[in-house]
Amino acid sequence: MLKLSLLPLALFTSACVLDSSADPAVTESTDQDLTLGGGVIGGGSPCPTNTPASLAPADDQELAFSMPAQGVQRYACVQSTTGFAWVFVAPAADLFDPGIPFFAVHHFAGPTWLASDSSSVLAAKAAAATVDTTAIPWLLLNVTSHGGGKGRMTNINQIQRLETTGGLAPATGCDADHVGMQSDVLYTARYFFYRTSASGHGLRCGG
Numbered sequence: 001m002l003k004l005s006l007l008p009l010a011l012f013t014s015a016c017v018l019d020s021s022a023d024p025a026v027t028e029s030t031d032q033d034l035t036l037g038g039g040v041i042g043g044g045s046p047c048p049t050n051t052p053a054s055l056a057p058a059d060d061q062e063l064a065f066s067m068p069a070q071g072v073q074r075y076a077c078v079q080s081t082t083g084f085a086w087v088f089v090a091p092a093a094d095l096f097d098p099g100i101p102f103f104a105v106h107h108f109a110g111p112t113w114l115a116s117d118s119s120s121v122l123a124a125k126a127a128a129a130t131v132d133t134t135a136i137p138w139l140l141l142n143v144t145s146h147g148g149g150k151g152r153m154t155n156i157n158q159i160q161r162l163e164t165t166g167g168l169a170p171a172t173g174c175d176a177d178h179v180g181m182q183s184d185v186l187y188t189a190r191y192f193f194y195r196t197s198a199s200g201h202g203l204r205c206g207g
Contacts, residue, residue, distance in 0.1 A: 047192075047205035048162050052129040055140040055206045057158040061194040062202015064156060067095040067105060069191055072184035073136060073167040077174035084176065086169040086183065095191055103152070105191075111141070113159070113191070119151030123159055136167035136187060153193075160192040160205055 046066055071093020075086040090109035097103075106114045114120040123141035130137050139161040146154060167187025174181075192205055 045203065047203070050131060051160075051162060051206035052131070052138065053206050054127050055129055055138055055160055055162075057140065057160070057194045057204045057207060059204075059207070060196055060200065061158055061204060062197035062199075063204065064193045064195045065152070066190055066192040067097055068188065069093045069095040069105075069107060070186075070188045071107065073169075073187050075169050075183050075185065077178045077181045077183070079176070079179050084174045084179065086174050088169065089182065092184070093187070093189075105153075107191075113153060114148070115151050115153050117151030117153075118148040119153035120147040121145070121153045121156050121159070122147070126158075132164065134166075134168070135164040136189075138162050138164060155195040156193045157196060158194040160194075161189050162192060162205065163190040164188070 046063070071091060073091055074089040076089050078085060078087045091107050091111060093107040095105035095107060095113070102116070104116050108114070110122045112120060112122050121143045122145045123143045125139055126142045127140040128137040129139075139159075141159045141161070143157050143159065146156075165188045167185055167189075170183050170185065173183065194204070
């Protein structure tokens with residue numbers, strides 16, 4: 001497999017931030033939810049200040065939690081009638097927070113997010129915006145189906161991929177000699193997960 005030579009990217013260490021209302025699908029205590037990764041509600045918005053309005057979740061959604069991620073964007077070299085090009089295949093990444101070692105999310109083809117509590121979501125892209133030309137776009141995705149048992153993903157309806165670094169398709173290396181080869185390109189991002197707001201006034205990045 002063709003691999004790009006990239007320096008490891010630093011892990012995000014910013015806190016997960018949850019709202020103060022308990023999620024009925026989650027068994028952890030509210031106090032624990034409020035302090036994941038050291039972040040406390042009321043200590044400032046976790047949203048990037050430059051989040052495009054076009055990526056804002058629906059008005060009835062509120063931020064449930066966010067998690068940093070590190071992994072790869074996988075591309076394959078393919079031939080078409082216009083030549084050769086790297087084509088996106090799937091992501092492969094882990095979402096985590098040092099403050100909650102018992103909870104993590106694996107992100108893979110679908111796109112799918114599978115939590116360590118066995119709950120999962122499958123989503124589809126709703127909107128995209130290029131915020132940094134050196135990185136993959138920021139996204140808004142709509143959840144299309146849920147899987148697994150009850151857990152943190154059970155009530156999630158929309159997802160944002162923000163604060164991306166890296167992950168763009170290789171600029172070279174795809175030619176007749178490399179058709180079918182794959183390249184994994186390192187990327188980092190922060191994923192924001194949204195559920196229906198109980199009050200109608202929940203936090204929405206970009207909204």
